[in-house]
Amino acid sequence: MDKMTFENHYMKQFDEELEEIRTRLMEMGGKVEQQLQNAIRAIGEADSKLAEEVIKEEQLVDNMEVDIDEACILIIARRQPAASDLRLVMMVTKAVNDLERIGDEAKKIANHALILADENGSSTGYTEVRHLGQSVMSMLSNALDAFARFDVDAAMLTIEEDKQIDQEYKTALRELATYMMEDPRSISRVMNILWVVRSLERIGDHAKNLCEQIVFVVKGKDIRHQK
Structure with missing residues (x-):
């Protein structure tokens, strides 16, 4: 095998490995998206049954994170990528961490769903969960779509969605506080709802992190902590 053929073969293998970790990241994203939904x-x-399924699937998400991290370490060790290729590998290692955290928050929501189902009480707070949940689901979906296309413009628009989610979160907190003041008997139940909306707000933050990593890969700019 001459030098040119060897180099072409090497680059083809490298490109395939990069595409593989990108594909596996998208699969993990799809899994946590379904988990959250x-x-x-x-x-x-x-x-309760659906909540228990979400809790069980968390272990699968954890395993996916470990597997992808190991694949990234092997690529760095064997290929010693530079420039944009290195940024992609580093982005994947950070993105899988955010996705795993989203899975954790989905599991927390499922745990609270079990408690609320056992109480079999009123639907107080469900409107806030549904409204904020829809916004967070949309943001996560947009973030994953932007990553699939390496679309910086879409990523920046999705980052802006986090401001709306933060506002909706604050509104939900005020509404839930009002419920507790009007009916002290609802405090225990509403506290569970409070933890749910807190998890949703955190998921929005993790989706924002994913979009910031897209900008880093494509533009080579770190926009974290910038207005």
């Missing part, structure tokens, strides 16, 4: 459904429908 089911967790929100479990709250609204008082579905």
